[in-house]
Amino acid sequence: MSLELRYFAWVRERIGSPGENIDVPSEVTTVGDLISWLSSKDEGYAAAFAEPDIIRAAIDHEHADHDTALAGAKEVAFFPPMTGG
Amino acid sequence: MSCTIRIRIQPQSFDIEEESSRLTEGRSDVGALVTFTGYCRDEGGTLAALTLEHYPGMAEAEISRIAEEAVARWPLSGLTAIHRHGRIVPGEPIVLVAAASSHRQAAFEAASFMMDYLKTRAPFWKKEERVGDQEGDWVQAKAVDDAAAGRWQKP
Numbered sequence: 108m109s110l111e112l113r114y115f116a117w118v119r120e121r122i123g124s125p126g127e128n129i130d131v132p133s134e135v136t137t138v139g140d141l142i143s144w145l146s147s148k149d150e151g152y153a154a155a156f157a158e159p160d161i162i163r164a165a166i167d168h169e170h171a172d173h174d175t176a177l178a179g180a181k182e183v184a185f186f187p188p189m190t191g192g
Numbered sequence: 193m194s195c196t197i198r199i200r201i202q203p204q205s206f207d208i209e210e211e212s213s214r215l216t217e218g219r220s221d222v223g224a225l226v227t228f229t230g231y232c233r234d235e236g237g238t239l240a241a242l243t244l245e246h247y248p249g250m251a252e253a254e255i256s257r258i259a260e261e262a263v264a265r266w267p268l269s270g271l272t273a274i275h276r277h278g279r280i281v282p283g284e285p286i287v288l289v290a291a292a293s294s295h296r297q298a299a300f301e302a303a304s305f306m307m308d309y310l311k312t313r314a315p316f317w318k319k320e321e322r323v324g325d326q327e328g329d330w331v332q333a334k335a336v337d338d339a340a341a342g343r344w345q346k347p
Contacts, residue, residue, distance in 0.1 A: 116245055116317035117330050168250035170313065184247060184315075188333030191244070191275060191316025192230055192287055192307055 108133070108177065110141075114155070115186035118162065121155035131177070138164045139173035141183065155185070163188060195268045197259045201251050203278035206288055215270040215292040222269055224296035226303040228289045234282035240321045242331075244286065246277040247315035258309040262291070265305070266298040273306060275316060308341040 113126040135144045142159050145152040156162055164171045165184040177183065198214070200206075208229055216222050232242050255273050262271060270292040280286055287310065291302040312333075320328030 113247070115247055115315065116319070165247070165250055165315070168247075168253045170254075184250070186247070186315060187317060187330065189312060189315055190318045190331040190333050191246070191314045192311035192337075 108135075110177070110180060111182040113182060113184040115184065117187055118155045118185050122151045136176060136178070137173065138166070138171055138175050138177065138183070141177060142173065142185070161188060162186075195263045196270045197256070197263065198270075198272040198274075199252055199255050199259060200274045201246060201248075201255070202274065202276060205276070205285060206274050208285070208288060211272050211274065211288060211290055215272060215290055219269065219292075221294055222292045223294045224299040225290065225292045226296070226299040227291075228287075228303050228307055229285050230287040230307070231285050232280045232282050238323055239282060240323045241279050241281045242286070243279045243319045243321065244277045245317045245319065246275075250315050251275065251277075254314050255310065258306060258313060261309075262302045262305050266291075266293065266302040267295075268293045268298060268302055271302065271306070273310065275310065275314065277316065279321075305344050308337070308344060311337045312341040 108131045109128065110131055111128055114122050119125055135141050142156050142162060146156045163186050166175060166180045167182050208227060212225060212227055215225055259271050259273060268291055272290040274288040276286050289303050289306040291299045293299040318331040320331060322328045
């Protein structure tokens with residue numbers, strides 16, 4: 108599966124990139140799987156996702172839980188808890 | 193009741209009077225207009241600026257979803273939400289919510305709901321820039337904000 112990934116705030120800084128196009132192996136089926144798989148790639152991802160419980164995700168511009176399936180997703184974003192307002 | 197929703201995500205500032213007028217001009221059914229403006233504060237003189245990062249596309253979509261929810265809950269005639277991004281210095285406004293209704297309770301509650309959800313659901317992040325060129329930190333989300341948003345959840 109090919110996904111457009113987007114990273115924001117300190118997640119972006121720790122990974123060192125605002126985003127990427129990436130081919131994800133078929134065993135990665137949920138948002139949580141994607142976090143685990145990325146974390147194993149290198150130190151930057153591992154640092155960004157060191158506390159996976161606080162990482163928020165969005166699929167195609169809508170908030171998504173870690174157990175949400177990636178099937179049909181085009182763009183997946185990862186970011187810290189929001190601090191707008 | 194039909195309600196005009198206006199959502200803007202922009203780097204530039206906004207005029208509160210102008211936005212308020214848009215919600216009332218030419219109408220005789222508005223009995224209450226509640227506006228909230230959030231400003232960048234200097235944190236006792238230690239903060240030089242905030243830089244607000246946002247998720248283009250999702251920011252507008254999420255604020256629209258929050259506004260549609262407010263309109264479904266309260267009888268509003270108009271609802272405006274403006275959120276800035278980019279570098280903002282102390283004393284400048286960051287966010288505006290304005291809710292117009294026939295009655296004050298709906299306007300107060302809708303504006304309060306909008307702010308609670310904007311703070312916890314809209315994809316914006318603040319990075320601090322400290323006085324004296326010190327490297328600033330990302331502002332951390334507060335549990336009190338989540339609790340404030342939680343009080344609007346229906347049982």
